[in-house]
Amino acid sequence: MRILFIGDIVGKPGREAVASLLPGLKEELAPELVIVNAENAAAGRGVTRAIVRALFASGVDVITTGNHVWARTEELGLLDDEPRVLRPGNYPPGSPGRGWGVFRTTRGNLIAVVNLIGRALMEPVDDPFRAIDDILAATALQTPLCFVDFHAETTSEKVAFGWHCAGRVSAVVGTHTHVQTADERILPGGTAYITDTGMCGPEDSVIGMEVEAALARFRTQLPHHLKVAEGVATLCGVVIDLDDQTGKAHSIQRLRRSEELYPREPQEKL
Amino acid sequence: MRILFIGDIVGKPGREAVASLLPGLKEELAPELVIVNAENAAAGRGVTRAIVRALFASGVDVITTGNHVWARTEELGLLDDEPRVLRPGNYPPGSPGRGWGVFRTTRGNLIAVVNLIGRALMEPVDDPFRAIDDILAATALQTPLCFVDFHAETTSEKVAFGWHCAGRVSAVVGTHTHVQTADERILPGGTAYITDTGMCGPEDSVIGMEVEAALARFRTQLPHHLKVAEGVATLCGVVIDLDDQTGKAHSIQRLRRSEELYPREPQEKL
Amino acid sequence: MRILFIGDIVGKPGREAVASLLPGLKEELAPELVIVNAENAAAGRGVTRAIVRALFASGVDVITTGNHVWARTEELGLLDDEPRVLRPGNYPPGSPGRGWGVFRTTRGNLIAVVNLIGRALMEPVDDPFRAIDDILAATALQTPLCFVDFHAETTSEKVAFGWHCAGRVSAVVGTHTHVQTADERILPGGTAYITDTGMCGPEDSVIGMEVEAALARFRTQLPHHLKVAEGVATLCGVVIDLDDQTGKAHSIQRLRRSEELYPREPQEKL
Amino acid sequence: MRILFIGDIVGKPGREAVASLLPGLKEELAPELVIVNAENAAAGRGVTRAIVRALFASGVDVITTGNHVWARTEELGLLDDEPRVLRPGNYPPGSPGRGWGVFRTTRGNLIAVVNLIGRALMEPVDDPFRAIDDILAATALQTPLCFVDFHAETTSEKVAFGWHCAGRVSAVVGTHTHVQTADERILPGGTAYITDTGMCGPEDSVIGMEVEAALARFRTQLPHHLKVAEGVATLCGVVIDLDDQTGKAHSIQRLRRSEELYPREPQEKL
């Protein structure tokens, strides 16, 4: 199974990049499953029913989120109503929505999709390391294919979480920092891993937000209203190929596409 | 001028990777200046006089550091004695050592090398945004070439710092997270930028440290002694080309090299 | 000189407690100077021109604030216009308003009033330890009397700041935690000190806010809108007596008064 | 039942203050149960078997701890061996030791003693709010008397935790900040509450540690070795009276005693 995963979609530029680029990517890459993280899709914070409908209409199969999903309190019913929209599964019991689901692809394969959040330099939610163990105890009976979006701040917690899952899940992809990392690899046991997928949002920005307001925050330490930047967006993602029988990952490749022919040609590794 | 910069050297595996790979890299890339961040070179924390001597002997020209430089309190005199070893320049006045220097290369070009540290989710030191303004006021009189190692945790502070410097310095390269990012670019005005260069350390590790102890910390929240992992090291760096007259960057390229032919072939971007 | 200082005024219950209790306190205690911290006076966050006018009308002489003062961005002009309303003095240069002032009392004595903020487990502003040194260099020429409101989170930073100022200022009183501490003392050299003055706000609350929403935040880790609690308010403060010639403190006494005869009689120390 | 609780014992001065003052306090107050927090008893960090023996010999019945208990890794077997020494109960399952116990006093009454730790601005352990619910489900069958040492940093989490427990436990007393608060009260339903008990340690110190090194840390932001201060120690505690049948608290009184007749006479509340 080939999975296309797209990182945190930021605001209208991010949504428009998905709408304009996803059809071509689906044609080019022929993924069996398209997953996107939409925690910043609604003006930079949260997601709405209308956005979710549009994402599904563009060809998205499952939506993950993160800490910002709670920002739109009027839309939280969505998390209870729509099993294809996940929120991190290690919020306390009783939180709206679900942290994982087992989905059947159009080609008939079953795959578990899991959303978890880190705690290092973040809010003190339940332990994600024990959470994945519990979730795997439930999903492993149904399918060996398991994709995890681990939404976390520090590289140490994310890399450690990858090792914790190595050989037990198909893929651990990081989100939240909005900057793609160049450390994609297959961990021992066949687990595809990347520390952060990067965002789908405006390139000339501070992780998706307008540069001037973000700079003002750092320079003054006073509150400045941040809003999503305008301009050309870049779509960051990963493409992961799994063995349908074993759930082991064969490969993980980074993806970075711009809506326009962007003047900066991304440089290749030496 | 071509600059080769290598990210946080972690312990003996990192030092050995520099020793074995740097001669070949110098031959291949012919950099005019080699800078390395050595904050984790001494068993994962700090740097010593002996390590500094060895790095200079391998062909390093200037050494930057970060928050861990203070760990070896018995070696802090080094920072006062050796102007080619920098510590972040925005520690309070009176701290041992220097945060920047202007260096003449063997080809006769002058370049300022600056080391600063971020504050978001880190210790509350002096403002790095004002610090670079003050430093540039001093160095700009001597040379338009200026390389900055910005040692920081969050992507937002690092990206914002890049924009703060855009058009005013030759390069802002991030360190500290030990994971290379894939967002290298030339910012408007000719400033080479990358959020994190990545480390020079053991590949099968949690940002350089042994996996088992790092996992135990996250699973138990109890103190566990971390030590540098063993095994094959990867050297992460960037190669930056500057205009000698204007100090503007022409290009920035990521570099990732393994001591051995590593079984995992790093994948190219799609 | 006798100073009456009242800690963080929280919302309408806090403002009403000041309005109803301050006249009687002034009669009873005959303070030469009344200072209040009003950072939470406007619905729990910030302060407005109307509130400032009302506080001055009730007999307040100088107003200090803290991290929440910036919440009412439409009112920040107030900080530039009214020298008797201070904000922490160690925000970056160029911030609206002032961090200190030298005021003449009705009895003709000059006293410096200083507002500073801590950094431990708070935002990374400028160093308050160096800031007080710089401010004292300016005020000491005018008067030996100096009162400091140090708005900070951790006991360690607050106690350390007290020692840093011992013998150099008349009083260091803490604010921000909204819970009065029982460690008032005269530090060597004649500096009155208390770690936290406590708030002036509703007693049955979580540091001034409604219990149910505050509990929901801790139980769910999701955002819940906090609003100021209702009910009987308690006014917490300190009374400090200084030598008019030397600025040395003779005494510091805690003050805790309720608007109504409160069913819980506060217990005395054994 | 009368309980005497003494806050964080800091180093040798703290231990000596317990040894010299506890016999007199037991005679004067006739507590049925003496509980002390000893997380800082061993040179400021952790506790040892020898110290535990000495505390029991001085008349202590039960020992609670906090985040520093793990510092003495060679002594952690103690936590498994000695049921009268507790560690915070909301560390992950599998941690050494126990978080609570039900103890029979010499007068034959059963009481649950619980030790929990907060998470706001601290390490991300398990949820203390759910933990107390689970513990009460176990202890309530045995006894209505329940004493909780809640070891936490922020006033908001501590006050909220008090309200969470109001009417369900006999007492919630805070520890960890080392500064006694003046907010002792009986919460609705008969729960004695104080935000922090304060420490038992050297008075002229920064929360028990030498002033000069603590100041150097704040002034330089560099690591400085902290050690326990010398000099006269103050013992801070609370005395709580409970109804033996219902477990409801009748009263809570703060206690503050110095080994010597201390030149500073603590001031009474106005």
Ligand SMILES: [Fe+2]
């Ligand atoms: Fe995000």
Ligand SMILES: [Fe+2]
């Ligand atoms: Fe996020």
Ligand SMILES: [Fe+2]
């Ligand atoms: Fe590092």
Ligand SMILES: [Fe+2]
């Ligand atoms: Fe670092």
Ligand SMILES: [Fe+2]
């Ligand atoms: Fe406040």
Ligand SMILES: [Fe+2]
């Ligand atoms: Fe505050």
Ligand SMILES: [Fe+2]
């Ligand atoms: Fe403690």
Ligand SMILES: [Fe+2]
């Ligand atoms: Fe503690």
